Amino acid sequence: MASLKDIRMRIESTKNTQQITKAMKLVSAAKLRKAQHQIVNMRPYAHSLLKVIANIAITERVNHPLITPKQEVKKVLLLVLSSDRGLCGGFNAQINKFTDQYIKNNKDKYEAIDFIFIGRRASDFFSKRKLKVIESMQRLDKDISYALASKVAEKVMHFYLDGQYDEIRLIYNEFKSAISQAVVCETLLPVDLEKETLTATEGHVSGFAVDMIFEPRPEKIIDQLLVKHFSVQVYRCMSESVAAEHGARMTAMENATNNAKDVLSRLTLFYNKLRQEKITTELIEIVSGAEAL
């Protein structure tokens, strides 16, 4: 039977925990807003980049290694985006599960599946497995910038162009809303230009003159644009993953705070009952003691 003091201590510690979870929730909310802002800011750039690519692709026949699928896909490079820190609900567990499933399903299909882990959680989870890890990166949430994304993109692109890998895929949490994320697996390279340009222009192209002057030649321009487009894609996925992480953490901390509240009210009730009982017992003792006299 717990004594009054024990329960009082438990109430205190629950209160402390609740304060921490509440603070974490607020911090995540602020970070989420920042991450969302980043996504919104990037959109006009990404959109007009894609529009120009689509425009050129329509007037000129484009043939570029980044957009032509390899005839036979043997080696796959998988980028896995997770977070560095925990306490964010199912965020990392979902990523790990999905990746695990992917390995199981595709083990026999390809000659090799290699990995780049971005974020500590996934790389820790898979560290005991015999996977070929090219690189693990950390501290994504602190300095996610376009510069970082383009560095990653450049590295991966060289792998692809050198023929080390035939396909490059990215597994990450897509940011749907503050309370919901979904794990998606996206093919980064080769770029599926047709699908993407179609969504950018919604099927029609406007404001593009036929007698456009190109400086340098269109092939050169599209070459550079595709590289940038790829960097932007990587940047977008990273930003989404960061936003999703903060969203997941916010929800998890909200739930934790609510749970703490429930626990507190139950404990308080129990504490009061126990206190009342004790008083009653003492009273009875006094009364019966007095009667005996």
Added chain:
Amino acid sequence: MFKLFFATPDKKVVTDADLEEITLPAFAGELHILPGHAPLMTTLDAGILRFKLKTGESQKMAISWGYCQISSDGVTVLAETAVSGQEIDIKSIEQHLKKNENLLLNETLDDNEWQKAQHEISRLRAELELLSERSH
């Protein structure tokens, strides 16, 4: 109507503003664009971009790689980075510049690394140039 749309991955710098004139560090040399220019698409090198809006507001920014599309209804500029004079910290630029210049002296560099360092240097030089222009 001749509009300017100018964006980087991090921010929209200018959208939907009436443009009077713009000077760009284009691939083949500096370009000065006035309304009514022939349709043109070009890549941009690192350098200084200047533009003046119909409202009389004018601005100078140092950009790194970018591209620009000129059509009958306006100019679209997308740049990898764009900084104005106020955002530049001269000390850190000089440090970076030195670091990259030292990198170039290193003979073990492969083509990619070499190119990257070159890019960085031209970006940083453009930013320095912007600063020196401001102080005149």
